Amino acid sequence: MALLITDDCINCDVCEPECPNExxxxxxxxxxxDPNKCTECVGHFDEPQCQQVCPVACIPHDPNRIETREILMDRYRLLTAAKRVA
Structure with a gap:
């Protein structure tokens, strides 16, 4: 699943710089x-970094985007390949 930020967000700015996929x-x-860029940090870290730093725990899994670890790893590969080309 991709992650999403709920209305409980307090705009503390700590999650944005932690995301390796921007x-x-x-x-x-x-x-x-952006669910098209979110890999839940698969390929980068063992756990989603945004969830780790969020002080109000407002970043759950998006129930509307059921994705396997394999799908997330494929997205990671595509995103990192695109960065190498750019």
Whole structure:
């Protein structure tokens, strides 16, 4: 599953720099996660870094984006390959 940031977000700015895929950005009111860039840190870390640093625990798994570890690893490979080409 991709992750999502709920309305409980306090805009503390700690999650955005922790994302190795640059999937987190400021939305109209709170931070948002681009599900096409989110790998839950698969390929980078053992656990999602945004969840680890969030002081209000407002970053659950998105129940509307059921994804296996294999799908997340494939996305990681695509994203890192694109960075090497750029």
């Amino acid at each position: 999937a987190i950005s400021m939305g109209p009111e709170i931070y948002e996660i």
